[in-house]
Amino acid sequence: MLKRRFGKTNMNLSVLTFGAMRITPEGTETQTQCIDRAFATMRRALDVGINHIETARGYGQSEELIGRALKEGVIKREEFYLTTKIGPSETADQFRTNLDDSMRRMNVDFVDNLDIHGINTSELIAYSVRKDGCVEASQKAISEGLVAHLGFSTHAPVEVILETLNTDLFSSVNLHYYYVNPRNKPAVDLATAKDMGVFIISPTDKGGQLFNPPPKLVELCAPWTPIQMNQRWLLTQPEVHTLSLGCARPSEFDAHLEMANHPQGALTAEEEAIFATLKAAMDGIGNSYCSFCHACLPCPEDVHIPEILRFRNLAKAYDMLEFGKYRYKMLAHRDPSTGERVGGANHWFPGTDGSFCTDCGDCLPRCPLNLPIPQLLAESHELFSGEVGKRLWEE
Numbered sequence: 001m002l003k004r005r006f007g008k009t010n011m012n013l014s015v016l017t018f019g020a021m022r023i024t025p026e027g028t029e030t031q032t033q034c035i036d037r038a039f040a041t042m043r044r045a046l047d048v049g050i051n052h053i054e055t056a057r058g059y060g061q062s063e064e065l066i067g068r069a070l071k072e073g074v075i076k077r078e079e080f081y082l083t084t085k086i087g088p089s090e091t092a093d094q095f096r097t098n099l100d101d102s103m104r105r106m107n108v109d110f111v112d113n114l115d116i117h118g119i120n121t122s123e124l125i126a127y128s129v130r131k132d133g134c135v136e137a138s139q140k141a142i143s144e145g146l147v148a149h150l151g152f153s154t155h156a157p158v159e160v161i162l163e164t165l166n167t168d169l170f171s172s173v174n175l176h177y178y179y180v181n182p183r184n185k186p187a188v189d190l191a192t193a194k195d196m197g198v199f200i201i202s203p204t205d206k207g208g209q210l211f212n213p214p215p216k217l218v219e220l221c222a223p224w225t226p227i228q229m230n231q232r233w234l235l236t237q238p239e240v241h242t243l244s245l246g247c248a249r250p251s252e253f254d255a256h257l258e259m260a261n262h263p264q265g266a267l268t269a270e271e272e273a274i275f276a277t278l279k280a281a282m283d284g285i286g287n288s289y290c291s292f293c294h295a296c297l298p299c300p301e302d303v304h305i306p307e308i309l310r311f312r313n314l315a316k317a318y319d320m321l322e323f324g325k326y327r328y329k330m331l332a333h334r335d336p337s338t339g340e341r342v343g344g345a346n347h348w349f350p351g352t353d354g355s356f357c358t359d360c361g362d363c364l365p366r367c368p369l370n371l372p373i374p375q376l377l378a379e380s381h382e383l384f385s386g387e388v389g390k391r392l393w394e395e
Helices: 031-047 062-071 092-106 122-129 134-143 158-165 185-193 215-221 226-235 250-260 269-283 305-318 321-328 373-384
Strands: 003-005 012-014 016-019 052-054 081-086 111-116 147-153 172-175 197-200 242-245
Touching (some): 012 016, 016 250, 031 062, 031 250, 062 092, 092 134, 111 134, 111 172, 147 197, 158 172, 158 185, 172 185, 185 197, 215 226, 215 269, 215 305, 226 242, 226 269, 305 321, 305 373, 321 373
Parallel strands (some): 172 197, 197 242
Antiparallel strands (some): 003 012
């Protein structure tokens, strides 16, 4: 598998990373069945050429399953680089206690890369970098030889990511960036200028649930698959170093392997034509297209206007309705009996759904495209509302 230097860490990472968040028990699965599936998935990841396993303290049994696989010889520590992620703690001592516990659970005495998990707000930046905080604890662990490099993961608005990058305390960033959502490009560029590793979070899932694409998107991407075109879009950018795959079973790697071994030069004429076709389909939305500029924010009711209208764009252009529903249900919603705001994913995916729009008009003069935002929010709510959801893992 192709490899890339992960910025100033100088780790030579495979362009695919195995994200181990989904190897934990599923449904009615027994613990023995889970272990067998997890072991087989980890082994397959390494066998196809992946040399980086990434997990987090908050991902259920993921760290323990990695530790058990190492103990039983299913995988060998020298076969891969290891990243784990730990959320900010009140004190340096608490963060160090969590790190020591994670290392015990993973059955390792050395972590190649440690991410502070979920720096999603300016307040969390300050919380992380303050004296006697988790950055200080991480730097001490590095000085003791327990950790090689410090990075951070983020689901933040791009402005917060840029603020975090400019602390110059981190060697890598773990962020969202996809063909269907390129808004974090300035953060990718700044990280590159600082010679930082750039890790893309779940492009097959958060990049559009491309493992289950609608027929229209399949047709637009032919003869390649939507997964392959999204990978190609990312990997033709040398600034991008590795893409996370949250595979739950061995077979789920298959759809990603061809492009991970494909020479990553410029787009071919055929690929350029496919992206032109995708753009034409998006242009076909007409004058209700949202450019995702975020000028409409802040909203007095905390409605996540640009994200909701992005989902609408994708549903109208590519028939990505199910993806829109999947993400929309993560927003805070109204309790059907009381009408009060409930649910949501806090700073991981902030804001309320379209039902909170009061048609106040506050956003209208700020929209450079003069969109009828309240009308589009009402339409989007009708499209996407339904069963309430939550993040797979809560921190």
